[in-house]
Each structure stands twice: as structure tokens, then as C-alpha cells.
Amino acid sequence: MPSPAVVQLSGVDVVRGSAHLLRGVDWTVREDERWVLLGANGAGKTTLMQLASAQMHPTRGTVTLLGETLGAVDVFELRPRIGLTSASLAQRIAPAERVGDVVVSAGYAVVGRWRERYDIHDLTRAAMLMDQWGVGPYANRQFGTLSEGERKRTQIARALMTDPELLLLDEPGAGLDLGGREDLVTRLTDLARDPNAPAQVLVTHHVEEIPPGYTHAMLLSDGAVVAAGAVDDVITAPLLSETFGLTLALGRVRGRFTARRATDA
Numbered sequence: 001m002p003s004p005a006v007v008q009l010s011g012v013d014v015v016r017g018s019a020h021l022l023r024g025v026d027w028t029v030r031e032d033e034r035w036v037l038l039g040a041n042g043a044g045k046t047t048l049m050q051l052a053s054a055q056m057h058p059t060r061g062t063v064t065l066l067g068e069t070l071g072a073v074d075v076f077e078l079r080p081r082i083g084l085t086s087a088s089l090a091q092r093i094a095p096a097e098r099v100g101d102v103v104v105s106a107g108y109a110v111v112g113r114w115r116e117r118y119d120i121h122d123l124t125r126a127a128m129l130m131d132q133w134g135v136g137p138y139a140n141r142q143f144g145t146l147s148e149g150e151r152k153r154t155q156i157a158r159a160l161m162t163d164p165e166l167l168l169l170d171e172p173g174a175g176l177d178l179g180g181r182e183d184l185v186t187r188l189t190d191l192a193r194d195p196n197a198p199a200q201v202l203v204t205h206h207v208e209e210i211p212p213g214y215t216h217a218m219l220l221s222d223g224a225v226v227a228a229g230a231v232d233d234v235i236t237a238p239l240l241s242e243t244f245g246l247t248l249a250l251g252r253v254r255g256r257f258t259a260r261r262a263t264d265a
């Protein structure tokens with residue numbers, strides 16, 4: 001029997017003025033699935049993450065998250081059950097905030113503010129997550145002094161702090177050097193393979209960043225779904241070529257993908 005759905009979109013449109021950000025999107029993410037979401041700049045990926053994190057309502061259609069339908073639920077109760085990392089959330093973290101506070105304060109759904117005291121359970125969980133994501137040694141550093149890779153990993157530790165049922169990672173690989181990217185892919189592969197980890201959705205621009213262990217993929221173009229399903233069926237040269245509007249050659253070695261223009265020698 002399939003595991004329960006954590007995200008369910010049915011006939012979803014998002015319209016702003018004359019702009020169609022999403023058109024007729026149907027999508028189901030199940031508890032044990034790990035999805036990668038690919039599409040060109042402006043395809044609608046971040047808009048989809050905004051819906052899946054209960055930060056936005058659809059113009060038309062229904063969005064059901066963790067069994068609760070948007071419009072019929074208090075989003076402030078839903079949001080702590082969903083972990084999100086994104087560039088816009090990162091911008092809201094004060095550079096002077098202590099890394100340990102960035103992580104532990106997630107449990108209280110605040111950025112840039114922390115309580116006088118956290119309970120020992122929270123502090124222990126934050127320390128465990130910081131170690132797991134390789135930022136334990138920086139707990140007393142200011143967030144603004146971290147490298148881009150360390151900041152990305154701090155944000156993921158923060159997103160996991162509330163023990164979410166759904167983890168949404170909007171371009172965690174952006175701005176990382178090769179070593180940082182490989183480190184991130186390794187950690188995300190471990191998380192993908194952890195049967196106790198939450199359902200995961202990763203937005204990326206690069207097939208090289210798809211962690212082995214990811215089970216499903218969606219390709220978006222101009223707000224519409226080009227393809228969605230098992231990674232092996234969706235991450236193909238013809239479908240990627242259609243999505244990005246150029247002829248691509250695709251390679252795969254030990255679960256890792258590479259893509260390049262097919263006409264290049």
C-alpha cells in the first residue's frame with residue numbers, strides 16, 4: 001500500500017495580475033518519497049515551494065499538506081510541521097545571530113529572536129543536528145561569519161529542528177564551490193536514505209546536485225508540469241531537453257547525473 005500523501009496539489013493555478021506563475025499543477029508527494037524539482041529560471045519552482053510550505057494559497061485548485069487543506073486550516077499550526085530552507089528565509093537571519101541560536105530558535109518559529117532559556121531537550125537536539133550537518137564547531141560563531149556552505153548546512157539543521165514531516169530545500173546548492181556541493185550532496189544522500197527522515201523535496205538547477213537515493217522528479221516549464229514521476233522515467237535527455245529548450249546529453253555514473261549540450265564535442 002502506498003504511504004500517506006504529505007503534499008497533494010490538484011488543478012493548482014497561481015495567477016498574479018496577467019502572470020500565470022503555475023498552471024494546472026497536479027502533484028502528490030508521499031511520506032517515503034524524495035523529490036527533485038527542476039526547471040529553468042522563472043519556471044515556478046519557488047512558487048511551488050511557497051504553496052508546499054503553506055506560505056501562499058493557490059488562486060485556483062486545492063493544496064492539501066499533511067492531511068490539511070489550505071484555506072481550511074490555521075497555517076500557523078501547519079508551518080512548524082514543515083521544514084523549509086530558501087534564500088529569502090536566509091536573508092531574514094541577522095548576521096550577528098549566534099549559529100546555535102539560529103538552529104535552536106526554529107522550534108519557536110522565530111528568526112532573529114530567541115527566548116531567554118530553551119529546555120534541555122531542544123538544546124540537545126540542536127547540538128545533535130549541528131554535529132550531523134558539520135556546523136557543531138561553529139555554534140558560538142555569528143551566522144554572518146560562516147562560509148556559504150556552512151550557512152546552507154546551518155539552515156538545514158534549523159529546518160530539521162522541529163522534527164518536520166516534510167522538508168523543502170529550495171536551491172541549497174546555490175553559491176557553493178565544488179567541495180561544498182559534493183559535501184552537501186553526500187549529506188543529502190544520507191538523509192534521503194534514512195527511513196526515519198521526513199519526505200523531502202529539493203529544488204535545483206543542476207542535475208549534478210541530485211543526490212543518489214532521490215526517488216522522484218518533477219520538471220517544470222513556464223508554470224506547467226512537463227513530467228513528474230520516478231527519477232528513472234523523468235530525468236532523461238529528451239524530457240530535460242524539452243524542459244530547458246535545448247538539446248541535452250545526459251550521463252549517469254553510480255547514481256550521479258551530468259548534463260551538457262548535445263552538440264558540443
Ligand SMILES: Nc1ncnc2c1ncn2[C@@H]1O[C@H](COP(=O)(O)OP(=O)(O)OP(=O)(O)O)[C@@H](O)[C@H]1O
Nearest residue numbers: 016017019021039040041042043044045046047048
Ligand atoms: N507577485 C508576482 N507578480 C508577477 N509575477 C511574479 C510574482 N512573483 C513571481 N512572479 C514571476 O513568476 C515566475 C515564477 O517565479 P518563481 O520564483 O516561482 O520561479 P523559479 O522557478 O523559482 O525561478 P528561479 O529558478 O529563477 O528561482 C517568474 O517569472 C517571476 O518573475
